[in-house]
Amino acid sequence: MPEINIPGDNPVLVIGAAGLDVVGRIETEIKNATSNPARIRASYGGVARNVAENLARLGQPVRLLSVVGKDQIGDEMLAYTRDAGVDVSGVFRTAKFPTGFYMGVLDPRGRLKFAIDDMRILTALNDSYLLYNADLFESASLVFVDANLPGTTLAISFELARKYNIPICADPTTSTLAPRITPYLSQLHLIAPNSAEAIALTGQQFDPADQTAAIEVARLLVNKGTNVAVIGLAENGVCYATSETSGHIPAVRTRVTDPTGAGDAMTAAVIFGMLNDIDLDDAVRMGASAASLTLRHPGTVLPTLTLQMLYDELGL
Secondary structure, X not given: OOOOOOOOOOOEEEEOOXXXXXXXXXXXXXXXOOOOOEEEEEEEEOHXXXXXXHHHHOOOOEEEEOEEEOOHHHHHHHHHHHHOOOEOOXXXXXXXXXXXXXXXXXXXXOOEEEEEEEOHHHHHOOHHHHHHOHHHHHOOOEEEEEOOOOHHHHHHHHHHHHHOOOOEEEEOOOOOOHHHOHHHHHHOOEEOOEHHHHHHHHOOOOOOOOHHHHHHHHHHHHHOOOXXXXXXXXXXXXXXXXXXXXXXXXXXXXXXXXXXXXXXXXXHHHHHHHHOOOOHHHHHHHHHHHHHHHHOOOOOOXXXXXXXXXXXXXXX
16 A cells, blocks of 8 residues: 555544435335335434444544535434444535435345435535544544535645645445545545446446456456555455455355445445555455445444454455
8 A cells, every 4th residue: 555644543534425315125026106115214324324323333533524504304303423432523414405315126136126215405514514524534544535515615625734734535326426536536546446447437348247357347446546446346355456466355255234334334444444554455355344344234334343243244
């Protein structure tokens, strides 16, 4: 892994979406224009919030900068996230929009068929809000952003990270939102897309089952200036690249109860590894382990997640 000074004892500053996830797993083949029997669950989500909770459960100090509504869901989500160990004192509240909302539909095998979301509230997460919280950048060990952020907010995030010489990591979030990150690839310490997002970032088509091709796309992201590229390939594992090394980690074989949040768990575990001077190959293995544990859980973040669970999953 490229040398970079990361003071791991300082909190990670996580910036982006927080909301309520409602996910339904259809019990039979989907029928259009009618109600489909399903198992439906609700949990707190949002890419940034998920990453923050996973980091906190692994024992990493973390602060969340996000925005939620002045509603019951916002109240309960902040209380839950605070109890998980995340510092939510900087989260902004607004009555202009409801707390963010995501709704996903899974097929009987647990694969995402389609999803919708209402993240209008993130327009309130503006550059003025970040400038008001600029001191949190100065005291951070690392900054993480998701691509739900408005363009001007992303720009200020990178400007402040650069001003205080703090490494910044990003999750492209979706293939539609990924292009928001493209202008900043050369400023990133870590980017963690899935295969569709990696294609959107590079314009390079590849088959996730082709390990060689996937690694080449990770290298392409490094060639664009990113220090570390980690691409989640779902059941095909994870590939990674830096200017010095590259590799592929097979997926941990597991049943899939709900894929929501698995990528966020992987990203958080890789970041945790970097902050604790763990070799990149081992950090990515931890990420694959975290994703596997989350896939089995009927929710967005595994509430019992610990570092020992990651080691146990890896057989260490």
